[in-house]
Amino acid sequence: MCSLALFPPPLPSGQTTLCESNNELLSGINTEHRSKQDSGPLSLYFPRESLKLHSRTESSSKAAFLDHSETLWMRSAAAWRDGGFTGLLDEITNSHTEVPKWLSVSSGCILALLRWVSSFHGSLFPHLTLSSEDMIAEFSQLLNWSDCVVRAFAWHPHTDKFAVALMDDSIKIYNPKSATTPTLKHRLQRSVAAVQWKPLCASALAVACQNCLLVWHVDPCSLSTRPSSGCAQVLSHPGHSPVTSIAWSPSGSLLVSASPMDTAIMVWDVAAESCIALQRVGGGGVTFLSWSPDGSHILASTPAALFRVWETRMWTCERWPCVKGRCQSGCWSPDGSRLLFSVQGETVIYALTFTDSPAGLPRGSSTGPHAAAVVADLSETTFNTLDGDIIVGGEIQSLAWDPRGERLAALLKGDPLAADRPAIIAVFKTRATPIFELLPCGFVQGEPGAEPRLMQFHPNFRQGALLTVCWSNGRITHVPFYFLSAGIPSLGVSGSPSLPRPQERPVDFANQSLFTELIS
């Protein structure tokens, strides 16, 4: 099993990781390479000061108005509209001078009963008591989401453009081939938790917001820098907010969304703006979704120590209870046969291997393994560097696997309070044959003082893999890994990640259960 002790030590302070070449990570002094790095049009810098943040008091504008001149009926109707049943009860209880005594007392009793029941519910699932911003921060794939300048990042699956969601609730789209950078703003686009481009489409971008989902249609040929909000489709479902995770099907036909408040996963037919709720009890919500690149499975983790793996043929799911905490992050191998995931409170990466049911059989379920195997141990390890001891390791915030399945990046949380325990990205080399194993590659570090917040691999980088990292200081950099693929380049001609390639699947999956014993 791979552990951090096998890694080369982290770079001394002041050096940044530039790229991987000839099987080793090259680094450079910050300043002299900065200019070279920045020559690319895709390296961006969003200083925190440049963003105009609005003070967020608009959640209720009630306090600014005098509304006591309205009659009880009007206020009750307004309360019913704004706050639903509990709002109505609250209003009746509060205006006890105007209503009959029995009414106000009984509504007060019902309200207390409701609150008691909901507090009981909340004690079962503590996350339900969080505010929606806290909830997004808690369950986001980003490290320390509420403090991030870059809230979300997404490469287009087929071209070299990407979307960046910023702290001021705007989204910018950068395309090296075009001079215009459209800025997307919408009334409902608040607290963006995730963005993702629709596969097999040039223009559609799904945005997970606080209250709804937005699907922008940004015409790539348009010269407009501020597409109107008419270009956005609003998808919302009562009780399905805040949306913390979204995933497009690799075939581009469906979009799934998840909210920690809702136990159902919504499967959206975006064109028709209709949705189907896939409800399963247990877990208290859904926090993170990841669609396997071959489209056959979806990982759905819940706030409880439980995650599910859905198969997308007949939409049934397998339950996977965890021992310690909830599933924090996960990623799929390019052929969709292997799932790596990390669990909150544990410092290891687990692997699950799925073998498809024999082709052609109508039954949709796949036969999975019976237990997850540990493939890497990321427990804390002390490295002696020139600047003193640095402790690296700990819990994993997010995982990313490059589209060829050769490099795996793990964003380690570190400890923000301790200076010698920085958040860091550990990169592994992965090998699927003859047995699945992770080999150490190295750490990716940025400028001093900047901690990585978010990372994503470029979906079709020809020379190897390209890791895009968003740093806490608002910088977005790209770290290329130059290597030759071990196998035959398995991508389609223009690099579609969604090609089904059943015949390229290694044949020895049957004895995969042995691999942990072999390695450890």
Added chain:
Amino acid sequence: MFSTEQSCWFVRKVICWRAAASIAWAVLLLPPTTAVFVILSKFSLLHPIQTISECLSLLTSASTIFSFILLCGVILIIGFLNLEYYTVIPTIACSKIALLGQLLHPRQFVNSLVHCIMGMVVAWCCALTIGFRYETLGYQCTHPSDGHPQMCLNEYHLVFLLAGAFVGFSHSLLGVIHNMNYVSFQTVQQYKYLRFKGSLPLVVKCSAIQALYSVRNYIVVYFFLGYIPRAWICKTLNLHLNSSVHALDSITGLLDLSLLYHLWISATFLLFTWYMTLLLFRIFVTEVYSFPVQSSFTEDAHQCLPKVVTDKQPMILKFLALQDLALLSQHSPSRRSEVFSLSQPGGHPHNWNAISKECMSLLADLTQRLVAYHDTVATNGRAKSLSSGSERTSSETSVTSGTEDLMSPRPTLLMKTPASVFARSVIGGPQSPLTAPFTPDLDSPFASPALRRLTAPVEQCSPWHGTVQSPHIMRRVPKLWSTSTDSQVNGSPPPSPASVPSPKQEPSKPSFLTQFLQNKKEQVKNFLAKRVLIMYLFNKLPEASSQALFADSQAHIWALEGLSYLVQASFTEDQFGVVQTTLPRILNSMLVLQDAVDRHFKLPHASSKPIRSTSSITDSTYKTLRFALRATLKTAIYRITTTFGDHLNAVQIAAEHRKRLQQFLEYKE
């Protein structure tokens, strides 16, 4: 002849059994529903234990079992009606008058009547179950003056029966208005049980809300008209009215909370059982059916996918075959390999040829329809500009008339026509295939409008009376509006005889007579346009024509998906290169369709985004099919271009299509 035999095969062997299974499940679910209904109707907060014991004794009583058997019969009949009236292509009424025509259609009348009676039966059962004061129609009372006993009318019972009839009737009417008989297919395949479980809360909610509205309407109706049935019943059954109790068609009589609650709960029960039957029917009938791609026995050949896909009737068979095609192309490598295989003696790719040909003909058919529709809009404008006189009049009147400031009557009438005719052709039964309204023959759209005028009166009487028309006539209908017969549809005599004497006129050189006629016609039309009622009836419902145009687009969506996935898979799986031979044609048909769809969405009335539909039991998928088609089409082209990439440059296609394809290759669409 052969095809009808085949359809019989499928309907007999699959659809009927599915319907029977759904009805059986609905009957099985009836006891728990009834139990819940009994508990809710008997419930009293103050005596919970007494309620339970009462309910238990009631549930085992003979009268309950009898009414339960009656309810089972009702479910059977409703299930049979579902099977008889379901359609996979919705009937979209494009104007109020067309909707009215649908409502007054004899077939629909039978449906409403049966629903009415069934509603009454269910209400009778409910009244019997609730017991109390609702139980019987008559009771013993004493004559107010002389005191000797007589039979009096129990108005509560009557109110219940009429409420049942009313709810049943309004259910059937709403079914027509909301296309409740339309069966849509899910984008996501789920097991039947999970699907049922997922939509059960929605059914409960919808039936409760719908019952509330129905009861409200019923009370209003009964308040005003209640005395008529009451008097009639009294007279026929020789019952008397008890003057010592209040009549129920008064404010005090109807504001009886217990009565309202019982009415509401009974209506909810009624609607719930019916909706549940409908839901089960939809779930069962849209279940995926896996057709064999090829069979080793020749007698089963007509059941294989390549053969079944080409069938025109029944529509459900074609739809299920296309759905199966879309699924196999996505999920099943072994069945795909059968599609790509060659025939054993001869080595022809018969399977692929049949499937791809049918899919492309579907796409071409839709393209044709869209182009024709677009042309009618365009030629209409041109025909108008031919005669300067009429143009002047129309411009004058558009200023003067107040009713047409939003949309001029000319395009509205025009848009109504093709769609309503098309919708009719859909109901038309076995004679109307999918391709009926716009056959692909390209007889020139500008050829002699005068000749068409001759056929005009024949057609004009038809659209709302369900006569079956030949596709050729239907195809010409849209043009008719452009030249002559706008007002004929209103049944106004002057223009129709007047247009007959001018059959040999050439439209390019309008004589004085035609100009005069044009002017007259404009005047009549504008006169009629100012009449509010007529405008109300004949105004195009928003979006309806667009919806009608894409009413069967689910088939096209599957055809696109199936084709594109098969082409994508052929990149790695097609050993003999059978797909390569048809790739240019596939690309061509998709790009042509893309053009037509783009042009359609650029029309001024076509909204670019779907309207938000509230979730309800009525399936409104058909309203958004065109958007789904647009997205699927684009994704399908991208699927092919991403798979083949620069290899597509070697494919032989026309120059303008190559340009378009290049856009797709560069992700600029």
